[in-house]
Amino acid sequence: MTVGSAPADGTAPGAEAAGATADALRVDDLHVAFPTRDGVIRAVAGVSYRIARGRTLGIVGESGSGKSMTALAVLGLVPRPGRILKGTVRVGGDVINGLDERAMSRVRGARVAMIFQExxxxxxxxxxxxxxxxxxxxxxxxxxxxxxxxxxxxxxxxxxxxxxxxxxxxxxxxxxxxxxxxxxxxxxxxxxxxx
Ligand SMILES: Nc1ncnc2c1ncn2[C@@H]1O[C@H](COP(=O)(O)OP(=O)(O)OP(=O)(O)O)[C@@H](O)[C@H]1O
Ligand SMILES: [Mg+2]
Structure with missing residues (x-):
């Protein structure tokens, strides 16, 4: 998915400050790729967005454009052989991508959750x-x-x-x-x- 250079922004107007008002979720320049026999599939290509506390962000796009992968990447759940090539995921200001599985499991239990479609x-x-x-x-x-x-x-x-x-x-x-x-x-x- 490519959302272009202008980040989708779920931030409330005027809610711009550091510290206590850190975004609930912030994703910067996220890239997810799947190596395949026919080459590398770039499932997510440079997605950035921010969601302020108490705000909702809807992501809309055509089938296969990378909506699910961008969400799975936030939780460290990109299925093999896919992986995050680049990018930063912050929850309440803390960088969570790259944490080991135990630490990520704690984040998933207490700070971020996914409601699956089934x-x-x-x-x-x-x-x-x-x-x-x-x-x-x-x-x-x-x-x-x-x-x-x-x-x-x-x-x-x-x-x-x-x-x-x-x-x-x-x-x-x-x-x-x-x-x-x-x-x-x-x-x-x-x-x-x-x-
Ligand atoms: N295991 C995989 N191997 C190779 N490519 C994959 C794999 N899983 C997903 N992809 C590709 O990653 C891209 C993004 O898929 P994703 O599931 O994020 O799409 P989506 O936007 O959620 O689509 P939909 O609206 O149909 O749910 C797609 O082009 C898909 O084919
Ligand atoms: Mg999907």
């Missing part, structure tokens, strides 16, 4: 949705089961799953597509804001 395959069909949300919540914390259940119920409510305490025990196939997708959104969420 919520049915992303959820385990033989475990209840509630248990999966609770497990995801527990993964990056030390907490007992009761606390995890309580947190999972709050997360299900927060993503507008109706009657969370009843729905907690639903298996993925018992929920609507939208509910499953929202359950996925609940899963990697960091702490629930106190608001």
């Amino acid at each position: 919520p049915m395959t992303a959820l385990n069909p033989v475990l209840t949705v509630g248990a999966q949300v609770a497990e995801a919540w527990s993964l990056h914390r030390r907490a007992d089961t009761g606390k995890a259940r309580e947190a999972a119920l709050a997360l299900l409510a927060r993503v507008r799953i109706p009657e969370p305490s009843r729905r907690y025990g639903d298996y993925p196939h018992q929920m609507s597509g939208g509910m499953r997708q929202r359950a996925m959104i609940a899963m990697p969420s960091p702490d629930i804001p106190k608001s």
